Every structure is written in C-alpha cells, then in structure tokens.
Amino acid sequence: xxxxxxxxxxxxxxxxxxxxxxxxxxxxxxxxxxxxxxxxxxxxxxxxxxxxxxxxxxxxxxxxxxxxxxxxxxxxxxxxxxxxxxxxxxxxxxxxxxxxxxxxxxxxxxxxxxxxxxxxxxxxxxxxxxxxxxxxxxxxxxxxxxxxxxxxxxxxxxxxxxxxxxxxxxxxxxxxxxxxxxxxxxxxxxxxxxxxxxxxxxxxxxxxxxxxxxxxxxxxxxxxxxxxxxxxxxxxxxxxxxxxxxxxxxxxxxxxxxxxxxxxxxxxxxxx
Numbered sequence: 001x002x003x004x005x006x007x008x009x010x011x012x013x014x015x016x017x018x019x020x021x022x023x024x025x026x027x028x029x030x031x032x033x034x035x036x037x038x039x040x041x042x043x044x045x046x047x048x049x050x051x052x053x054x055x056x057x058x059x060x061x062x063x064x065x066x067x068x069x070x071x072x073x074x075x076x077x078x079x080x081x082x083x084x085x086x087x088x089x090x091x092x093x094x095x096x097x098x099x100x101x102x103x104x105x106x107x108x109x110x111x112x113x114x115x116x117x118x119x120x121x122x123x124x125x126x127x128x129x130x131x132x133x134x135x136x137x138x139x140x141x142x143x144x145x146x147x148x149x150x151x152x153x154x155x156x157x158x159x160x161x162x163x164x165x166x167x168x169x170x171x172x173x174x175x176x177x178x179x180x181x182x183x184x185x186x187x188x189x190x191x192x193x194x195x196x197x198x199x200x201x202x203x204x205x206x207x208x209x210x211x212x213x214x215x216x217x218x219x220x221x222x223x224x225x226x227x228x229x230x231x232x233x234x235x236x237x238x239x240x241x242x243x244x245x246x247x248x249x250x251x252x253x254x255x256x257x258x259x260x261x262x263x264x265x266x267x268x269x270x271x272x
C-alpha cells in the first residue's frame with residue numbers, strides 16, 4: 001500500500017510539474033519555424049520580490065535555420081544582439097541567420113573540443129558521469145561568459161539580446177543560470193528554467209538520441225543522458241564554482257569581472 005501511495009504521489013507531482021511547464025510555456029516560448037528552445041527569460045521573481053523584465057533577454061538553440069518570418073519576429077521583439085556560445089567549427093558549419101546590423105559575438109571558449117567529447121560516449125553504458133565531469137570543469141567558463149555579460153551591460157535600453165549554443169541546454173543553460181543568479185533569482189527557480197529544456201526540446205531530444213544510437217553506435221541509455229538536462233548536471237557547475245572560489249558571488253566578481261556597480265547596473269536594467 002505504501003508503495004502504491006508513493007507511486008501515486010510521484011505521478012501527481014510529475015503531472016503538476018508538466019502542467020506548470022505547459023502554462024509557463026504559453027507566455028515564455030517564442031514560436032519560430034527555424035529554431036527550438038527559444039524562450040524569454042522574463043518574469044522570474046527574485047529573492048527580494050522584483051521580476052526579470054519580459055522581452056529583454058532570450059535563450060535559444062541553433063539559429064542557423066531561421067526563416068524570413070522568424071527574422072521578422074526577432075525584429076518585432078527588437079532583438080539586436082546575438083551572443084553565440086558555440087565553438088569556432090560549429091559556428092562555421094551552421095552560421096547564425098540574423099537580421100542585418102545585428103551585433104554578433106562568438107564566445108567559443110572551451111567549445112572546440114565538443115566533437116571529442118561526443119566520441120568519449122562510445123562504449124559507455126551511463127552518460128551521467130561524463131556530463132557531470134563536463135559541467136564540473138570551470139576552466140573556460142569565465143572566458144565564455146565574460147563577453148556575454150559585457151554585451152548585457154552595454155546593450156541600449158530599447159534593444160534585446162539572444163544567447164544560444166547548438167542545443168540551447170548546456171552552455172546556454174549555464175549562461176542563463178549565472179545571469180539569473182546575478183539578478184538575485186533563487187536557485188530553485190534557476191534550476192526550473194534549466195530543466196525546462198527537457199520540455200522545450202522533447203521531440204528534438206528523442207530524434208537526436210535515435211541518431212546517436214543509429215549513426216554513432218552510442219548506447220541508448222547514454223544517448224538519452226546526453227540529450228537531456230538533469231539537476232545533478234547544473235548542481236555540478238555550482239558546486240565546482242563554490243569549491244574553487246568560495247561562492248558564486250566571488251566567482252562572478254573575481255573571474256567574470258562583475259563589480260558591485262555592474263551587478264547594480266544589471267539589476268537596474270533587467271529587473272522591475
């Protein structure tokens with residue numbers, strides 16, 4: 001009986017989580033024909049009761065296949081800044097398609113070995129440990145995200161910014177987490193935004209996992225681990241940062257270069 005009750009509670013919790021995500025998606029997701037996982041980071045409540053402004057910062061997956069209609073949508077949302085977190089080769093193979101005069105910057109630090117990482121999954125039966133190792137490596141984080149924060153600080157009040165990688169879940173997920181943290185958003189909310197990629201990428205994840213099994217001969221379980229986001233992955237990044245630098249605040253200050261004045265400016269620009 002106890003097991004049945006626990007199972008029922010788990011199902012209810014899962015249903016509630018999915019229902020909440022569907023409701024959240026209605027206001028957060030930007031419908032595009034040529035990109036997935038494109039969503040607004042607005043609306044999140046900070047610890048002191050403020051809210052992240054809507055329509056200012058967006059996160060996405062690959063943006064090389066945007067249609068003319070998609071570009072019109074970006075123009076309507078005043079998206080004039082594009083921060084690309086992919087590696088040099090990734091960006092060359094699938095260059096972003098953006099509106100003319102978009103301020104574009106490539107932040108490839110640590111991303112040029114992604115191909116080698118994919119090869120490391122062959123012969124494995126569990127992908128979690130490799131993903132945790134990846135998320136625990138803070139070597140390239142500062143060089144990758146410092147330009148991102150620089151663009152946010154420099155962006156005019158009447159413009160908006162999108163940042164992305166290929167899948168829009170790992171490099172983009174860490175970037176979103178650090179940004180939301182700097183704005184004072186609670187960690188639980190940060191994690192919810194991170195894990196939402198599983199919802200936004202559900203169909204794409206299933207497709208990618210099948211391709212990895214078929215063409216790369218990767219174990220099915222490993223493939224599913226790789227395409228998903230899990231709490232322990234992002235936890236690994238924050239744990240590593242705290243272990244090496246004492247706190248996330250100290251890391252943002254000493255490694256990313258965000259001064260107290262910068263944090264105040266970010267909050268003034270992107271909170272209401």
